[in-house]
Amino acid sequence: MKLRKNVAVSEAGLLFNPVTGESFSVNPIGIEILNLIREEKDPEQIGRIILNKYTTDQATFEKDYYDFIGILEHHNLLESHEETKA
Amino acid sequence: MSKIRYERPVIKKLETGMPNKFGTRTEYAPMTHIDGVSVKSLIKEYGSPLFVISEKTVRSTIRKARKAFETRYPKVQFAWSYKTNYLNAICSIFHQEGSWAEVVSGFEYDKAISLGVDGKKIIFNGPEKSEEDLCKAIQNDSLIHIDHLDELYTISELADKSKSRPRVAIRVNMDTGVYPMWDRFGFNYENGQAWDAINKIMHSGRMELVGLHCHIGTFMLSPFAYGIAASKLAELALSVEQKFKHEIKYIDLGGGFASRNTLKGSYLPGSDTNPTFDDFAEAISSALLNSNFKQDNLPLLILETGRALIDEAGYLLGSVISNKRSSTGRRNTILDIGVNILFTSFWYDHKITPAQSFTQYSEDTCVYGPLCMNIDVIRESASLPLLNRGDQVVIQNVGAYNMTQWMQFISLRPHVVLIDMDEKPHVIRLRETLDNITGMEKVPEHLANFNK
């Protein structure tokens, strides 16, 4: 899973998708996860990092993580599998 | 190293009409304590959900209301509307503060008597009073407010039989310019029914007509309507005096004052727009003072306001059961507070405040209760901070009607706790148990055993 190449994430939590022209706001933990995805960390690695840093448990985070990924997909911010293969 | 408080990751599209984050930051401040007692400790001690009532707020509210009226009109009496909240502890606070009792059924009447209220200080309203109820009320010299002619004749007969002279008032309904007009209770003013009923009472000679009563509606947002009602009752009272040389002792304007809640569909929040006690008092007292009563002979003004006196003192504490996403991508949050204990969520947009700190990020959320019923919705749409499972919330302004109209449905009703003037909590109604419910049931013998 990869973030679309030209998607820009700012420090302040702004995300701009130049393909669609849409802007988004992301909360700090969301930015952290986006950056980890960009560093090509897999879900288990991301989970470990977040669990080390925040007061949560694996089940809760996993649920929220996949929910978040679902919304990223919904907004067309992830590269689809076809694109990844190509 | 201590960990950072977790918050789920969110991403929101920037839309032109979206409230900015400063808005959500100031709109919500966490409510961690009620009268100095922490929400966390209350839930830990008494469970979730939990009703909490602040004695401080109850007392300060009734005092504020009394002050608003007493500074404007010389003779004022409040009567506590039992149906709004008839927990004994709550009624007792109002009686300590000088309120009479206003009841609308035999059950409420008995409750007031068993609490020790003087029969003379009970106002008996409502369309249903059985002969037995009426006999009690006549014996105790309570104030009986007549709703219809059948009742008038029954009282007349009972008075004759018991050789007593019951003190009565009639309930009058009228056009005060508000909609809907409550014409189902009492006798109509405009078409002469009320005057007719008064004449029947006066000519019968068996009852003493002491008062005139009206109750123009519920959650009233216009103080002027009360002004109109007061003027019309004053006119009726003066007509009685003129025709029968009989003095009407009191004018009872009922209740119906709005609380600080926001009705569904209102654009502005109720706490900003709803009239205050001062607004209502000004409209009512000027109408009475400007009528033709003699200065030294003004009738007593009775008020039966319920909701506006108790709503603000009540809190409902609860916890987040789960966060879900609907098929359309909408955020859903399930609380352990259902409409079976928060009836008022059918007509108010209750404000839901987290009981712990949170960031300025928020999501548009539909808030559901825990019942396995589609109608169990607490808020169709609320911009809520990011709550985690197990987080606690406080719903404010729930003191009126919820603890009387609640129902035992699917789950058991929770504890009700009163925080006293010294910030000490007391359970004033116990959480229900399975035995409470099944103890009232009976199973016929042929159904007693199915494990054969």
Place this chain on the structure above:
Amino acid sequence: MKKRKLNIAVTGLNAIDSPGPGVSVIRALREASSFDVNITGLSYESLEPGIYMHDLVDRTYSIPYPAAGIDTLLARLEYIHEKEKLDVIIPNFDAELYPFIKLEPKLKAMGIHMFLPTLHQFEERHKVNLNDFGRKYNISVPKSKVIYDLNTVHSLPSEFSFPMIVKGKFYDASIAYSIEQVKSYFNKISAKWGLPIIIQEFIHGTEFNVTGLGDGKGNTIAAVPMRKQYITDKGKAWGGISISDEKMLDMTRKFLKNTKWRGGFELELMKNKDGELYLLEINPRLPAWIYLAVGVGQNIPEALVNLALGEKVTPFATYDVGKMFIRYAWDMIVDREEFEQISIYGEL
């Protein structure tokens, strides 16, 4: 002499096809002869064009919608005041007037001045109360009736002749030519804006508008009548001309004298074929075409600011007749960062 500089905050920056008055008000203030201004824009949405007009608006802050409550608005204004040291606020939306009127004493204590109608004036002029208003102040208004119940519709033909206007409490109006249409509009409008519905006598004629300023003591400080020349499909004037009509000015002066109206306003008037004038609606704020008043010699926003600051203002005596305003749309080029800045931080 160097002119004093005032910090003035203005709402209604939505200069769109159904425009708010803010941008016109700001243009008027920039042309004031009695002071210089530093303008703070107050916006509700991130795409209000005024936010990006940096030659008119020095800085913009988002403010919460009135539905968020008075306390929330006050907290935000306190923050803005700390940064901008505001002297005056000019609210320009009907929906925000209620909270601003309520906040007037608190803002005054902070040193922020406004010049708004009283709550009583604000409520009294409401559509629902127009009949009483006309009777009380002896001003001709179309006959109207407030109805709550579809069942009462059938008795209307005995009081009104067709066509009649079916109006919503806040917005929306339709002309009905039969009972069936009245019923259908009743249902449509009440579904959207709730009850009551107002039934109003239809007056054939030409529509006019008057904008002006009352000093709160019954005096007319300014009054400019205008006839709409071009109307958009939203019913807004896209062009208009200042006219001279003593009857209209008389009615305006009577309105101000009898109500002691405080602040800016717009009257919507209808003149029938016999030349009789009817007052259709009172908008309790300046209209979007306010700049026409400036163009004909009555800088109403400037006078309003001076009244707000408690200064003596000489009433305007004349204005140019036959001057027109023609509105136009303008495409600005804006960097995405500016939009993100106001969206995320609520400040630009």
